Amino acid sequence: MQDHSRQARWPRPLEEFRSYLGLLARAELHPAVRRRIDASDVVQETLLEAHRDRAGFRGETPAEQAAWLRRMLANNLANALRDARRLKRDPARERSLDEPLDRDALDRSELRMKGWLASEGTTPPEAAERGERILALARSLEGLPPDQQEAVTLRYLRGLSLAEIADRMERTEASVAGLLHRGLRDLRGRLGTEVGP
Secondary structure (H helix, E strand, O other), rough: OOOHHHHHOOOOHHHHHHHHHHHHHHHOHHHHHHHHHHHHHHHHHHHHHHOOHHHHHOOOOOHHHHHHHHHHHHHHHHHHHHHHHHHHHOOOOOOHHOOOOOOHHHHHHHHHHHHHHHOOOOOHHHHHHHHHHHHHHHHHHHOOOHHHHHHHHHHHHHOOHHHHHHHHOOHHHHHHHHHHHHHHHHHHHHHOOOOOO
């Protein structure tokens, strides 16, 4: 018999983390890798695994739940990269598959996201509000056009420079700056708050 009482004690329904996990997964996967690995498939696998292994969750707060899900996501991304490396055909075209997954990058992206939204609060209500805003930011980013979403994600969650983003997206720095400007403007409108630097 399944233990439904454990599920009832979860701070948030799993589905509320889908956009958040997708944002972190897309930030971690190089565009060349995304041709072989679909971030949404890895997120779906992570959510199914979390549902199946819900008795393993020992936390009590949404932040602990997010950290638990990030660890699962990091493992699933590493497994997907390993599987894709086994299947690659042309090493010159798929060199980015050989780049190791930085498992701590997901945590650093989370910290950048928190810093981007607000200064660190110390009280539980402030922490809960910050968590809500992170989930809202992830949902809002999903609504941006793909190029804007990628530029904003690479700049503010991965911390890449304009030159690095331009190289990764195969665009000029001026083009990337325009994507960032429009993306932040749209996010401000969606969130109704100040985001960005």
